[in-house]
Amino acid sequence: MLNLSRDMGIDLGTANTLIYEKGRGITFREPSVVAIKNDSSKRPLAVGSEAKQMIGKTPGDIVAIRPLRAGVIADFDVTQIMMKHFINKSFKRNFFTRPRITACYPSSVTSVEMKAIEEAIYLAGAKNVFLLPEPMAAAIGAGLPVEDPSGSMIVDIGGGTTDVAIISLGGIVANKSLQIAGDELDSSIVSYIRKEYNLMIGDRTAEQVKIEIGSAYCTGDDKSMKIKGRDLVTGLPKILPVTSAEIREAISEPVNSIIDAIKTILEQTPPELASDIMDKGITLTGGGALLHGLDMLIRKETDLKVTIAETPLDCVAIGAGMVLENLDKPGYINALSFSKKMK
């Protein structure tokens, strides 16, 4: 039968939203941020990168909001505005071509939160909505053989959540979702700099420090950089040099929580699957996988091979889109929670 609709996989992430279109690959990538007028109209003024530039710099009548927190919808209306904007920007809607969309959710979300994600996507113009657990999408997008009767281990470290899962035969055998990921590392850097140096820095500066000189493990190539903030004693702007070693100390607590979650899941893994994991190792996805030295630290702590996926930031969106391309494969159908609702 002629199918006039186009298919999309969406990674509606806490930090970034990505869209994968069937046959075209990743066609859209923007920060999940909306700047709105701070009055009763709640008029959107900027969405995506333009809005991210405004975080921490807006005048009183404008607020830059990240509508998703810890991987779930914290502000439904703003999420809907954002989704509508993103879907329309990436895909010109018309009567025949409302897209079928697969969206991902962290494995810890409640059914109410899942419903909210589904609803926001229908309202943004989808014809059908399929929901897929984030670690499953990440594993498919990283090219792991999720349909095989063999265990694969995925650790997806995003902005708001870290999902650790063992997958076999198209299903999740064991999993843990932590609300500790990239954002928490940024907050730990802000707190450390404030506590050690009485210097107040913003979340965006902290993220920049983490990306430029941050590391989870001492690999012998430490760096340093100068950061700008406000001195809490004098109230004046100040420049401070910081080193990789300091940032490693600042983020050690959340990094250790991620390592503990990995160990907990390994302990819960059935023996047959554990032996597969010993052979294949652990695959890291999500932006957090790019934290310098994290793969080495996990290898040291678990004694397992650790591989960073080829395009870690894209895996969830790619996996979500690939599911729609493979709806006839039983392993992939198992992975989906299919909603037949049509609007």
Ligand SMILES: Nc1ncnc2c1ncn2[C@@H]1O[C@H](COP(=O)(O)OP(=O)(O)OP(=O)(O)O)[C@@H](O)[C@H]1O
């Ligand atoms: N090179 C890097 N080093 C360390 N962290 C990084 C790097 N690049 C990106 N990140 C972090 O990755 C996070 C974003 O990752 P990603 O886009 O996978 O998250 P998300 O899918 O939006 O979040 P979630 O899955 O929690 O909803 C941010 O916290 C960002 O700071």
